Amino acid sequence: MVPTDPATGDEAAPATEPHPAPAAQRAAGRRLLRAAARRTRASMGLLALCTLLRVLATLATPVMLGRAVDAVHTGDPPAAPLTWLAVVLTVAALADAGEDLAGAYCGSHITAWLRHRLVGRVLELGVPGRRRFPTGDVLARLTESASGPAAFPVQLVAAAATLATTAGAVVALALIDWTLALAFALGVPPAVVALRVFVARASAPFADYQRHQAAVATRLLDAHQGIRTIRAAGTAAREADRILRPLPALREAGRRTWAVQGRVSWRLSLLAPLLQVVVVAVAGLRLGTGDITPGQLVAAASYTAMAVGAAALFDTFVALLNCEIGAGRVQEVLDTAPAVAPPARPVALPDGPGRLDMRDVTVRIGDRTILDRLDLTVPAGTGVAVVGASGTGKSVLVSLVGRLLDPQEGRVELDGVPVTAVAPPELRRAVAYAFERPALLGATVHDLIAYARPEATRAEVRRAARTAAADEFVRALPDGYDTPLHRAPLSGGELQRLGLARAALTDARVLVLDDATSSLDTATELRVTQALRRMLARRTSLVVARRPATAARADLVAWLDGGRIRALAPHAELWPDPEYRAVFAAPGSGA
Template sequence: MRAAVRRFRVRMGVLAALTAVRVAATLTTPVMLARAIDAAQAQENLGAATTALAVTLGVAILADAGEDVLGAYCGSHLTAWLRHRMLGRVLALGPQGRRRFPTGDVLSRLTESASGPAAFPVLLLAAAAAIASTAGAVIALALIDWWLAAAFAASVPPLVLALRVFVVQATEPFARYQISQAAIATRLLDARQGIRTIQASGTADAEARRILAPLPELREAGRETWEVQGRVSRRLALLAPLTQVVVVAVAGVRLATGDVTTGQLVASASYAAMAVASASLFDTFVQLLNCQVGAGRIEEVLAAVPAVRPPARPRPVPDGPGRLRLRRVTVRAGGRAVLDGLDLDVPPGAAVAVVGASGAGKSLLVATIGRLLDPDDGHVELDGVPVTALPLPRLRHAVAYAFERPAPLGATVHDTIAYARPDATRAEVRRAARAAAADDFVRALPEGYDTPLARAPFSGGELQRLGLARAALADARIVVLDDATSSLDTATELKVTEALRRVLAGRTSLVVARRPATAARADLVAWLDAGRIRALAPHAELWPDPGYRAVFDARPAADGAAAPEPAAGA
């Protein structure tokens, strides 16, 4: 919130000036009113007095209107600024950030939590204005008659104590309320993504109960907050008018003794009302507390450190054919070393299949190449330079990925293929789509490549082919296919692989392979076992090894039938 005030300090300065003018005009109004009343009684200078009163009221009204307009303007810009900062950090955290901040939790922070702090500058000035108005009113009462100020001062300690009790008792329930909201949103989004499984399992009622499980905690936190707020409101509702009555009563007594005039009595009543209006600070405190809780939830995301950081002293991406070297690479997950001191040399321009049992760390291995994650130990080199020394945007252009479940990003089908190269022409996009065997089903869509993604429901295999087309279009020296053909049938995979081989000729490629036929079409196979590369050799040389064949034994059917053929034909 301090950063927000600094960022918008010019607008905050103007807003503070308008607030100061409004407070000054408001404090001056009772004085002008008293003079007008006394002038009317004395029948002297009535025109000048009423003119001064009108000008003072006009200044107060204009300043108040300016505050409202500029306050709303600052609030909207602050909300946008907070949401942009948070979105940038969520994206910078990468896939690892999803474990700490689930989708529903991020959505809750972006909407409700980010909107609260936006009111902070305006509320802060409103609180300062209320305190200044109260202080000015008390001073004015003292100038009229010190007995009036003493009567008001006697009521201040109970008011301050009531506000303090609220802040202490309501902070924790406020936070629990927002956390419970985020938990419900997260579970709802999870259920939305798994709607087919829920329907197929007939577990809709059980899932509804799971989604709403945090509801009792939400209700309890809300009840505690309202109880605290209700207790304090009742006390303030009693203390505020009682204080005003006491001040006016004292003023009436002083009028009877001739120590104050009629106009001063009216001014005293106005200043008393103005002074006890400080009780309205309670509502401001409620909103400031909401700002504090929301800002705390935003700060949790902004303070999170990305697992992959830009290099302090970036080096230019070297020219080279795409040679990869992994040295003593160790990646730990779940308390164990999935990759344990792994060494691997990938020749430039070679197609390498990464093979291993389920859970062997194949995806972790290929993720270290483009710095989707950094190894706990060891390093990865691209053409002789550690990838950690390269600027992240340049590295991500040098290494292209296609995943098992590619995300359909962009507005149209053309956009999703050209996602990494938005300047690509339609001819280039179609050429990449043909290489991935996607051109036929794309052209069959209602608007072809211009079909909005929302109106183009794709199967898993079609999405994978779009992901492959995206990778083929990327101007990258290294292409990584992380299980990117698992949803394709054997015939389609063969067709796509042969087309991609021509498109990717001269580029280094790594393919996470689960089928013997896929491994057989690669130049080399990197056999991953027990966290290390057990062998780097052609598929035909590895196939006689029973341990190597066992990697594919869990996949009978087409894979088992195809196994001997690649070995013989390799």
């Protein structure tokens, strides 16, 4: 199945933008993570303080333990060293609990902030954004990609703590005996090289894995939206194959990820115990020569175990790399400029009756030219039916009026003012839409109708519903207008009438009905149209029409053909033309 754009009715083309290079994606991710860190300074400061206390307590533990051993060895009272050891261990435990609390707060705050920004930008991108970032892809970025960076504060501080612990342990080894620090230092260069190789080689498969996961989610959501068609056509097996088609690429990306991790992991796994054996062996030799005490040997063994704990940095590097890639996928959306941007210096609309002018309008979607230097003038207060064969761009044309889309070339004017110069809120009040498949937005039926005017009273909502011939069936629902939408069994025609009521509630000077009566039977459409006539009489209206009767009720018909207006005339004048009549006879003529 091919998903269609709910705002334009056109097929939603898959993203054609090239995927960003892993290095660029990681750089974008780091930029976003730095911004997230700045927003959580206080909690990250608390996290860093708790971590510092834990590191200091951890480094002090071998010293206290060594003193206790030496006290027992020399026959001195061990009470004082043991007391200090208990204090240090208590501080370490409390600091560890504080780390968990501060890390959880930081992570949840960052996740909420990223998701809020991502949702806001997706809504700003509008219809063109849906073509570049399909629903499943956005969902994957909103859930997995945006939640991954939650681990960033903890992992970053953990990496710093590990490095500080390792550095402190090496300094302590040097203070005990310089040969111990030298023995440990021999293993540092190969460990650094292994980590650098991992970061260089793992970025691409990590990014590919998240991208292929998003591809599966996108296909699944597309199929879920068309589940009735799939069941009716008996194509469930074929759809399952289509949904799971990215799995081989997903598996290959996972295999490459694990292969890179495995190659580095076994090297570090061998290096860590080898270093520990070497350092302890050197310490044993120094004990034999009398250069260190038994307590210092115990402390040296403990510090060596701490120092080789730096091998755990590998897991931290894996987590941080995932954070960077996830944040980079979020930043990719945030960096995308909306195709329909608000004007820098808005111009107010005059108190006009709703005259529409389109001049040399050209719209391209991908490689396809939908509208080609189109000219159209709609006199104020005129009802125009937009007619054309399937795929001629009827929905695209009416989308230009309210700036659901912007043309690549040409001008669209409302009462002499370019719509691109009008502030979006003012334009939304001036142009109202009703679509073929209205979105179920809001908690109740009342909320759905009053979505664009939440301050509307119940009387105003009922009046709009009566205009759309919807009041009768709404009052028959279990709780009338207060019926929750998930408990309202609505047919396609009833849902369209609620969409018409939502449009009728606005006081817009231009009303656009984009196939908004296609699910109504002829009798109901006639009743709804008669009810709307009073409202349309004082407004300019554009109606995407698929039935001859709908076109006949309009003042004028704009016949769209080949990306241009072939004729602008009353339906009765066009009807004798066999090519015009063929438009209504063609399958899917209303699409």
